[in-house]
Amino acid sequence: MVEQIDLTQVNWARAQFALTAMYHWIFVPLTLGLSFLLAFFESIYVRTGNEEWKRLTKFWMTLFGINFAIGVATGIILEFEFGTNWSNYSWMVGDIFGAPLAIEGIFAFFLEATFFAVMFFGWNKVSKGFHLFSTWMVAVGSSLSAMWILVANAWMQFPTGMAFNPDTVRFEMQNILEVILSPVAISKFCHTTSSGFLLASLFVVGVSSWFLLKGKHQLMAKRSIIVASVFGLLSSAYVGFTGDEAAYTVAQKQPMKLAVMEGLFQGETNAPLVVAGLINSAKEPADTQKPFFAEIKIPGLLSLLANREFGSFVPGVDDLVYGNKEHNIVGASERMERGKIAIHQLKTYKEAGKNGDTATAEAALIAFHEYKDDMGYGYLNNPAEAVPPIGLTFYAFHIMVILGSIFPLVFLLFLFFSFKGELLYQQWLLYLGILSVPLGYIAQQTGWIVAEVGRQPWAIQGLLPVTVANSNLTTGTVQTTFFIFLGLFTLLIIAEISIMVKQIKIGPEEE
Numbered sequence: 001m002v003e004q005i006d007l008t009q010v011n012w013a014r015a016q017f018a019l020t021a022m023y024h025w026i027f028v029p030l031t032l033g034l035s036f037l038l039a040f041f042e043s044i045y046v047r048t049g050n051e052e053w054k055r056l057t058k059f060w061m062t063l064f065g066i067n068f069a070i071g072v073a074t075g076i077i078l079e080f081e082f083g084t085n086w087s088n089y090s091w092m093v094g095d096i097f098g099a100p101l102a103i104e105g106i107f108a109f110f111l112e113a114t115f116f117a118v119m120f121f122g123w124n125k126v127s128k129g130f131h132l133f134s135t136w137m138v139a140v141g142s143s144l145s146a147m148w149i150l151v152a153n154a155w156m157q158f159p160t161g162m163a164f165n166p167d168t169v170r171f172e173m174q175n176i177l178e179v180i181l182s183p184v185a186i187s188k189f190c191h192t193t194s195s196g197f198l199l200a201s202l203f204v205v206g207v208s209s210w211f212l213l214k215g216k217h218q219l220m221a222k223r224s225i226i227v228a229s230v231f232g233l234l235s236s237a238y239v240g241f242t243g244d245e246a247a248y249t250v251a252q253k254q255p256m257k258l259a260v261m262e263g264l265f266q267g268e269t270n271a272p273l274v275v276a277g278l279i280n281s282a283k284e285p286a287d288t289q290k291p292f293f294a295e296i297k298i299p300g301l302l303s304l305l306a307n308r309e310f311g312s313f314v315p316g317v318d319d320l321v322y323g324n325k326e327h328n329i330v331g332a333s334e335r336m337e338r339g340k341i342a343i344h345q346l347k348t349y350k351e352a353g354k355n356g357d358t359a360t361a362e363a364a365l366i367a368f369h370e371y372k373d374d375m376g377y378g379y380l381n382n383p384a385e386a387v388p389p390i391g392l393t394f395y396a397f398h399i400m401v402i403l404g405s406i407f408p409l410v411f412l413l414f415l416f417f418s419f420k421g422e423l424l425y426q427q428w429l430l431y432l433g434i435l436s437v438p439l440g441y442i443a444q445q446t447g448w449i450v451a452e453v454g455r456q457p458w459a460i461q462g463l464l465p466v467t468v469a470n471s472n473l474t475t476g477t478v479q480t481t482f483f484i485f486l487g488l489f490t491l492l493i494i495a496e497i498s499i500m501v502k503q504i505k506i507g508p509e510e511e
Helices: 007-048 051-084 087-121 128-157 176-180 183-214 218-253 255-261 301-307 317-322 332-355 358-379 390-420 427-453 475-506
Strands: 162-165 170-173 273-279 292-298 458-460
Touching (some): 007 051, 051 087, 051 475, 087 128, 183 218, 183 390, 183 427, 218 255, 218 301, 255 317, 255 390, 273 301, 273 390, 317 332, 332 358
Antiparallel strands (some): 162 170
16 A cells, blocks of 8 residues: 655665754854844944944855855755655645745845845945945845745744645645744744854854954954853843744644654643653553653643643654543544555545546545645554654754853843953953854854754655655665765865854954
């Protein structure tokens, strides 16, 4: 009933897409945040007329441009991989998934690119007011560009606003507003962009700390630190708020992802929140092993965060795999049976239609519509396949949260010693500022691991597993392109770091 799938080829395709996405995500969050910091810096320049703020703005603008250019290159490759490695996915959901990506390219990216030219090359060629407007438009365009991409990604996590056409075997758009305004899209956009603001603030603080340690450009560095620390502190608060909202949305729309984020196997009433723990990697659904070798928990907090209610029930992996009648949870095992019926009825409908057997086709279509919501589960071989990688998701989530809790303290320390006039004497803090930059990138990468690994095995949550979404390519072909991209992206990141370091050493241009 289901064609034999080459899992080796699928896993290499997954690895290639993950490689591209993670390299691309090195550049995107810095672009999102640094664009707004540029707008703040230039606004101060226009307001005060102080040329030092102009020098400061132009320096950070140069670093922004280097990052932006390489980020665009990796982003283009990422979008093409949907057609090369995931052609079945592109065919089945192109009507929906392609719409926000097209809007991003036609509207947001061109808005960003148009004003980008004015921002970079328009100094002393256009008025101060129009140049400042252009800088703000680049910042707005960057966020709009991210919004449409995140809308597309959110639809994969929570498909809505569409209907499945059994005649074309495609998902078709029904209501684009439902796609754009879905709760997952809103929470994902807010949390992702705010985390980009936080990373850019860490970047500016870190580079400025290096200048202070070297005794260079101290006035510029101090001013940059104050603006970036204020922006970073506000961003940290917003990241915390949007992160809580994102976790709540995950609990409501993707309960399996929440269960693996917390290492929760057996659902609990008044469930505790795991602050830190050592996962038992040998633990399987429904077995008798303990999920943790050791853990630190806060009683009842997970129930409050997941359902906004103390004492509420939070389903675990076992409940979602095998069901829980007491709490009306249909498990993956039952949904697999329904999904296989849906696949069979769809096949019967198509064959009867070709043979002109109208009665059989109509009966099959009615049966298909009854079970179609579980069609994706019909492609799974066993219920445990519905469980994402638990250890990777759990550790990535907790690393992200721990780091995210440290960063606002870093910004507070920089502000405290800046206003006391003692920042130059706190070398330990300046070194911490430099160290915070790679830690910020680690937090970004672990966040995307949670988002993408946590929804496995689905290309589209509950409807299309990745094993069905892939292209008909040989394993060798995908392996070859994987290593080509690995080499290419590695060269790009080396070039990015080398150019950035060289430009930082040069420092701001002298007027």
